[in-house]
Amino acid sequence: MRRAISKLAVALVSLFVFTGIAFGQERKGLRVFISADMEGVAGAVDAEQLLPTGMDYPLFRKLLTAEVNAAIEGALAEGADKITVADSHGEELSILPDELNPKARLVRSGPRPLGMMEGIDQGFDAAILIGFHASINTPQAVRAHTLSSARYFDVRLNGKHASEAMLCAAIAGQFGVPVVLVSGDDKAIEEVHQTIDPGIEGVVVKRALGYESAESVSPQVAQSMIRDGTEKALARVGTFHPYVVSKPTTIEVTFKSMINAEILAFLPYVTREDGATIRFTGKDILEVERFMQVVGSYDSNK
Numbered sequence: 001m002r003r004a005i006s007k008l009a010v011a012l013v014s015l016f017v018f019t020g021i022a023f024g025q026e027r028k029g030l031r032v033f034i035s036a037d038m039e040g041v042a043g044a045v046d047a048e049q050l051l052p053t054g055m056d057y058p059l060f061r062k063l064l065t066a067e068v069n070a071a072i073e074g075a076l077a078e079g080a081d082k083i084t085v086a087d088s089h090g091e092e093l094s095i096l097p098d099e100l101n102p103k104a105r106l107v108r109s110g111p112r113p114l115g116m117m118e119g120i121d122q123g124f125d126a127a128i129l130i131g132f133h134a135s136i137n138t139p140q141a142v143r144a145h146t147l148s149s150a151r152y153f154d155v156r157l158n159g160k161h162a163s164e165a166m167l168c169a170a171i172a173g174q175f176g177v178p179v180v181l182v183s184g185d186d187k188a189i190e191e192v193h194q195t196i197d198p199g200i201e202g203v204v205v206k207r208a209l210g211y212e213s214a215e216s217v218s219p220q221v222a223q224s225m226i227r228d229g230t231e232k233a234l235a236r237v238g239t240f241h242p243y244v245v246s247k248p249t250t251i252e253v254t255f256k257s258m259i260n261a262e263i264l265a266f267l268p269y270v271t272r273e274d275g276a277t278i279r280f281t282g283k284d285i286l287e288v289e290r291f292m293q294v295v296g297s298y299d300s301n302k
Protein backbone atom coordinates (compact mmCIF):
# COMPACT_ATOMS: atom_id res chain seq x y z
CA MET A 1 0.00 0.00 0.00
CA ARG A 2 2.75 2.34 1.03
CA ARG A 3 4.66 1.44 -2.08
CA ALA A 4 1.55 2.08 -4.15
CA ILE A 5 1.13 5.53 -2.56
CA SER A 6 4.75 6.45 -3.14
CA LYS A 7 4.48 5.29 -6.77
CA LEU A 8 1.42 7.43 -7.13
CA ALA A 9 3.27 10.35 -5.54
CA VAL A 10 6.21 9.94 -7.93
CA ALA A 11 3.81 9.79 -10.87
CA LEU A 12 2.01 12.96 -9.72
CA VAL A 13 5.25 14.84 -9.09
CA SER A 14 6.54 13.81 -12.55
CA LEU A 15 3.30 14.95 -14.10
CA PHE A 16 3.56 18.35 -12.39
CA VAL A 17 7.22 18.73 -13.34
CA PHE A 18 6.51 17.70 -16.92
CA THR A 19 3.48 19.98 -17.15
CA GLY A 20 5.48 22.80 -15.56
CA ILE A 21 8.20 22.44 -18.18
CA ALA A 22 5.61 22.27 -20.92
CA PHE A 23 3.92 25.44 -19.62
CA GLY A 24 7.32 27.06 -19.18
CA GLN A 25 8.16 26.38 -22.80
CA GLU A 26 4.78 27.65 -23.91
CA ARG A 27 5.16 30.89 -21.91
CA LYS A 28 8.67 31.38 -23.28
CA GLY A 29 7.43 31.11 -26.83
CA LEU A 30 5.82 34.55 -26.90
CA ARG A 31 4.47 35.80 -30.19
CA VAL A 32 4.87 39.54 -30.58
CA PHE A 33 3.48 41.91 -33.19
CA ILE A 34 5.10 45.34 -33.64
CA SER A 35 3.67 48.25 -35.61
CA ALA A 36 6.10 51.11 -36.22
CA ASP A 37 5.36 54.72 -37.12
CA MET A 38 7.99 57.46 -37.32
CA GLU A 39 6.64 60.68 -35.78
CA GLY A 40 7.18 59.31 -32.28
CA VAL A 41 10.83 58.33 -32.80
CA ALA A 42 13.26 60.19 -30.51
CA GLY A 43 14.37 63.43 -32.18
CA ALA A 44 11.76 63.40 -34.97
CA VAL A 45 9.82 66.68 -35.11
CA ASP A 46 9.17 67.79 -38.68
CA ALA A 47 9.07 66.94 -42.38
CA GLU A 48 12.88 66.95 -42.70
CA GLN A 49 12.92 63.73 -40.68
CA LEU A 50 9.61 62.23 -41.79
CA LEU A 51 9.28 62.61 -45.55
CA PRO A 52 11.46 60.82 -48.14
CA THR A 53 12.37 64.27 -49.54
CA GLY A 54 13.60 65.52 -46.14
CA MET A 55 17.29 66.05 -45.49
CA ASP A 56 17.24 63.90 -42.31
CA TYR A 57 15.04 61.10 -43.67
CA PRO A 58 17.92 58.63 -44.34
CA LEU A 59 19.16 59.14 -40.76
CA PHE A 60 15.69 58.75 -39.28
CA ARG A 61 15.07 55.55 -41.23
CA LYS A 62 18.09 54.19 -39.34
CA LEU A 63 16.86 55.55 -35.99
CA LEU A 64 13.35 54.14 -36.55
CA THR A 65 14.86 50.76 -37.41
CA ALA A 66 17.04 50.94 -34.27
CA GLU A 67 14.00 51.66 -32.05
CA VAL A 68 12.16 48.70 -33.58
CA ASN A 69 15.26 46.55 -33.05
CA ALA A 70 15.30 47.64 -29.40
CA ALA A 71 11.73 46.36 -28.99
CA ILE A 72 12.70 43.12 -30.78
CA GLU A 73 15.68 42.66 -28.44
CA GLY A 74 13.41 43.20 -25.42
CA ALA A 75 10.94 40.66 -26.80
CA LEU A 76 13.69 38.11 -27.49
CA ALA A 77 15.00 38.57 -23.95
CA GLU A 78 11.51 37.67 -22.69
CA GLY A 79 11.48 34.53 -24.82
CA ALA A 80 9.68 35.63 -27.98
CA ASP A 81 10.01 33.13 -30.81
CA LYS A 82 7.75 34.81 -33.36
CA ILE A 83 8.01 38.52 -34.13
CA THR A 84 6.28 40.32 -36.98
CA VAL A 85 6.92 44.01 -37.68
CA ALA A 86 4.58 46.19 -39.75
CA ASP A 87 6.21 49.26 -41.30
CA SER A 88 3.37 51.76 -40.85
CA HIS A 89 4.78 55.19 -41.66
CA GLY A 90 3.83 57.06 -44.83
CA GLU A 91 4.34 54.76 -47.80
CA GLU A 92 5.19 52.02 -45.27
CA LEU A 93 8.71 51.65 -46.64
CA SER A 94 10.79 53.43 -43.99
CA ILE A 95 12.28 50.54 -41.98
CA LEU A 96 15.62 49.38 -43.42
CA PRO A 97 15.15 45.65 -44.11
CA ASP A 98 18.88 44.88 -44.03
CA GLU A 99 19.28 46.51 -40.61
CA LEU A 100 16.21 44.95 -39.01
CA ASN A 101 16.94 42.12 -36.58
CA PRO A 102 16.73 38.97 -38.76
CA LYS A 103 14.63 37.21 -36.09
CA ALA A 104 11.66 39.36 -37.20
CA ARG A 105 9.58 39.26 -40.36
CA LEU A 106 8.71 42.60 -41.99
CA VAL A 107 5.40 43.72 -43.53
CA ARG A 108 6.00 46.52 -46.06
CA SER A 109 4.04 48.84 -48.34
CA GLY A 110 0.31 49.09 -49.03
CA PRO A 111 -2.59 49.55 -49.38
CA ARG A 112 -3.19 46.48 -47.23
CA PRO A 113 -6.42 45.29 -45.60
CA LEU A 114 -5.41 45.80 -41.97
CA GLY A 115 -3.42 48.98 -42.49
CA MET A 116 -0.96 49.73 -39.69
CA MET A 117 -1.70 46.32 -38.14
CA GLU A 118 -1.32 44.17 -41.26
CA GLY A 119 0.12 40.80 -40.36
CA ILE A 120 -1.68 40.45 -37.03
CA ASP A 121 -4.06 37.57 -36.31
CA GLN A 122 -5.05 35.37 -33.37
CA GLY A 123 -1.55 33.91 -33.35
CA PHE A 124 -0.03 36.68 -31.23
CA ASP A 125 0.20 37.25 -27.48
CA ALA A 126 1.02 40.97 -27.48
CA ALA A 127 1.13 44.03 -29.72
CA ILE A 128 3.66 46.87 -29.42
CA LEU A 129 3.37 50.31 -31.03
CA ILE A 130 6.71 52.06 -31.65
CA GLY A 131 7.16 55.71 -32.73
CA PHE A 132 3.51 56.67 -32.34
CA HIS A 133 2.01 60.18 -32.11
CA ALA A 134 -1.14 61.76 -30.70
CA SER A 135 -4.36 62.46 -32.60
CA ILE A 136 -5.34 65.90 -33.86
CA ASN A 137 -7.50 66.32 -30.75
CA THR A 138 -4.46 66.57 -28.50
CA PRO A 139 -3.03 70.09 -28.37
CA GLN A 140 0.70 70.74 -28.35
CA ALA A 141 1.64 67.22 -29.46
CA VAL A 142 4.34 66.40 -32.02
CA ARG A 143 2.86 65.94 -35.52
CA ALA A 144 -0.58 65.24 -34.03
CA HIS A 145 -2.91 63.73 -36.65
CA THR A 146 -4.91 60.61 -37.42
CA LEU A 147 -3.93 58.65 -40.57
CA SER A 148 -3.40 61.74 -42.74
CA SER A 149 -2.41 65.21 -41.57
CA ALA A 150 -2.95 66.49 -45.12
CA ARG A 151 -6.47 65.15 -45.65
CA TYR A 152 -8.33 64.47 -42.37
CA PHE A 153 -9.43 67.02 -39.85
CA ASP A 154 -10.88 64.39 -37.52
CA VAL A 155 -11.55 60.65 -37.33
CA ARG A 156 -14.06 59.21 -34.84
CA LEU A 157 -14.45 55.53 -33.99
CA ASN A 158 -17.87 54.68 -32.53
CA GLY A 159 -18.27 58.38 -31.74
CA LYS A 160 -14.91 58.79 -29.96
CA HIS A 161 -12.05 60.89 -31.32
CA ALA A 162 -9.64 58.27 -32.61
CA SER A 163 -5.87 58.23 -32.58
CA GLU A 164 -3.91 55.81 -34.75
CA ALA A 165 -3.02 53.96 -31.54
CA MET A 166 -6.74 53.53 -30.79
CA LEU A 167 -7.45 52.13 -34.28
CA CYS A 168 -4.48 49.76 -33.96
CA ALA A 169 -5.53 48.64 -30.47
CA ALA A 170 -9.07 47.97 -31.76
CA ILE A 171 -7.76 45.82 -34.64
CA ALA A 172 -5.49 43.90 -32.24
CA GLY A 173 -8.46 43.59 -29.85
CA GLN A 174 -10.58 41.99 -32.57
CA PHE A 175 -8.04 39.14 -32.56
CA GLY A 176 -7.90 39.03 -28.76
CA VAL A 177 -4.42 40.59 -28.67
CA PRO A 178 -3.67 43.36 -26.13
CA VAL A 179 -1.43 46.36 -26.81
CA VAL A 180 1.22 46.15 -24.08
CA LEU A 181 3.55 49.05 -24.92
CA VAL A 182 3.45 52.33 -26.83
CA SER A 183 6.44 54.63 -27.41
CA GLY A 184 6.30 58.24 -28.56
CA ASP A 185 6.07 61.76 -27.15
CA ASP A 186 4.53 62.46 -23.75
CA LYS A 187 1.23 63.68 -25.25
CA ALA A 188 0.82 60.52 -27.34
CA ILE A 189 1.33 58.32 -24.29
CA GLU A 190 -1.01 60.47 -22.19
CA GLU A 191 -3.72 60.10 -24.84
CA VAL A 192 -3.19 56.31 -24.99
CA HIS A 193 -3.57 56.09 -21.22
CA GLN A 194 -6.70 58.26 -21.20
CA THR A 195 -8.48 56.70 -24.17
CA ILE A 196 -7.33 53.06 -24.37
CA ASP A 197 -5.92 51.71 -21.10
CA PRO A 198 -3.90 53.36 -18.31
CA GLY A 199 -2.10 50.05 -17.74
CA ILE A 200 -0.30 50.09 -21.10
CA GLU A 201 3.47 50.46 -20.68
CA GLY A 202 4.33 53.94 -21.96
CA VAL A 203 7.83 54.84 -23.15
CA VAL A 204 8.15 58.63 -23.39
CA VAL A 205 11.13 59.43 -25.63
CA LYS A 206 10.47 63.17 -25.94
CA ARG A 207 8.53 66.02 -24.34
CA ALA A 208 6.33 67.74 -26.88
CA LEU A 209 6.72 71.51 -27.07
CA GLY A 210 4.43 71.92 -30.07
CA TYR A 211 3.43 70.45 -33.41
CA GLU A 212 7.00 70.64 -34.72
CA SER A 213 9.07 70.93 -31.58
CA ALA A 214 10.16 68.65 -28.74
CA GLU A 215 12.78 68.10 -26.08
CA SER A 216 14.08 64.60 -26.79
CA VAL A 217 16.31 62.06 -25.12
CA SER A 218 19.18 60.83 -27.29
CA PRO A 219 18.48 57.96 -29.71
CA GLN A 220 20.68 55.63 -27.64
CA VAL A 221 18.76 56.43 -24.45
CA ALA A 222 15.42 56.00 -26.27
CA GLN A 223 16.50 52.61 -27.57
CA SER A 224 17.51 51.36 -24.14
CA MET A 225 14.22 52.68 -22.66
CA ILE A 226 12.27 50.79 -25.35
CA ARG A 227 14.28 47.60 -24.77
CA ASP A 228 13.73 47.76 -20.99
CA GLY A 229 10.06 48.77 -21.37
CA THR A 230 9.39 45.86 -23.72
CA GLU A 231 10.92 43.38 -21.27
CA LYS A 232 8.90 44.90 -18.43
CA ALA A 233 5.62 44.83 -20.38
CA LEU A 234 6.07 41.29 -21.70
CA ALA A 235 7.02 40.01 -18.25
CA ARG A 236 3.43 40.87 -17.21
CA VAL A 237 1.75 40.00 -20.51
CA GLY A 238 -1.05 38.14 -18.73
CA THR A 239 -2.22 41.31 -16.96
CA PHE A 240 -3.28 43.18 -20.13
CA HIS A 241 -6.72 43.16 -21.70
CA PRO A 242 -7.47 43.43 -25.42
CA TYR A 243 -9.16 46.71 -26.41
CA VAL A 244 -12.50 45.56 -27.83
CA VAL A 245 -14.82 48.02 -29.60
CA SER A 246 -18.53 47.36 -30.02
CA LYS A 247 -20.03 45.91 -33.21
CA PRO A 248 -21.29 47.01 -35.64
CA THR A 249 -18.51 49.57 -35.78
CA THR A 250 -18.87 53.11 -37.08
CA ILE A 251 -16.20 55.43 -38.41
CA GLU A 252 -16.70 59.10 -39.16
CA VAL A 253 -14.15 61.09 -41.13
CA THR A 254 -14.08 64.88 -41.37
CA PHE A 255 -12.01 65.96 -44.35
CA LYS A 256 -10.05 69.16 -44.69
CA SER A 257 -11.44 69.45 -48.21
CA MET A 258 -15.20 69.14 -48.72
CA ILE A 259 -14.94 67.57 -52.18
CA ASN A 260 -13.67 64.29 -50.66
CA ALA A 261 -16.80 63.92 -48.53
CA GLU A 262 -18.96 64.83 -51.49
CA ILE A 263 -17.52 62.17 -53.79
CA LEU A 264 -17.25 59.37 -51.21
CA ALA A 265 -20.91 59.96 -50.29
CA PHE A 266 -21.83 58.85 -53.86
CA LEU A 267 -21.29 55.33 -52.49
CA PRO A 268 -24.63 53.93 -51.30
CA TYR A 269 -23.33 52.72 -47.92
CA VAL A 270 -21.62 56.00 -47.07
CA THR A 271 -23.62 58.70 -45.28
CA ARG A 272 -22.73 62.36 -45.53
CA GLU A 273 -23.14 63.91 -42.10
CA ASP A 274 -22.24 67.47 -42.96
CA GLY A 275 -20.31 69.23 -45.69
CA ALA A 276 -16.97 67.68 -44.86
CA THR A 277 -17.93 64.58 -42.86
CA ILE A 278 -18.85 61.06 -43.97
CA ARG A 279 -19.92 58.04 -41.91
CA PHE A 280 -19.50 54.33 -42.60
CA THR A 281 -20.69 51.42 -40.46
CA GLY A 282 -19.06 48.01 -40.86
CA LYS A 283 -19.80 44.74 -39.13
CA ASP A 284 -16.55 45.07 -37.19
CA ILE A 285 -13.31 47.06 -37.01
CA LEU A 286 -11.75 44.93 -39.75
CA GLU A 287 -14.42 46.02 -42.23
CA VAL A 288 -13.97 49.60 -41.06
CA GLU A 289 -10.21 49.37 -41.59
CA ARG A 290 -10.69 48.04 -45.12
CA PHE A 291 -13.03 50.96 -45.82
CA MET A 292 -10.38 53.36 -44.48
CA GLN A 293 -7.79 51.80 -46.81
CA VAL A 294 -10.04 52.72 -49.72
CA VAL A 295 -10.63 56.24 -48.38
CA GLY A 296 -6.90 56.63 -47.78
CA SER A 297 -5.96 55.45 -51.25
CA TYR A 298 -8.49 57.64 -52.97
CA ASP A 299 -7.48 61.26 -53.42
CA SER A 300 -9.48 63.87 -55.26
CA ASN A 301 -6.37 66.05 -55.43
CA LYS A 302 -8.55 69.03 -54.65
Ligand SMILES: [Zn+2]
Nearest residue numbers: 037039147164
Ligand atom coordinates in the same frame (compact mmCIF):
# COMPACT_ATOMS: atom_id res chain seq x y z
ZN1 LIG B 1 1.07 58.02 -37.97
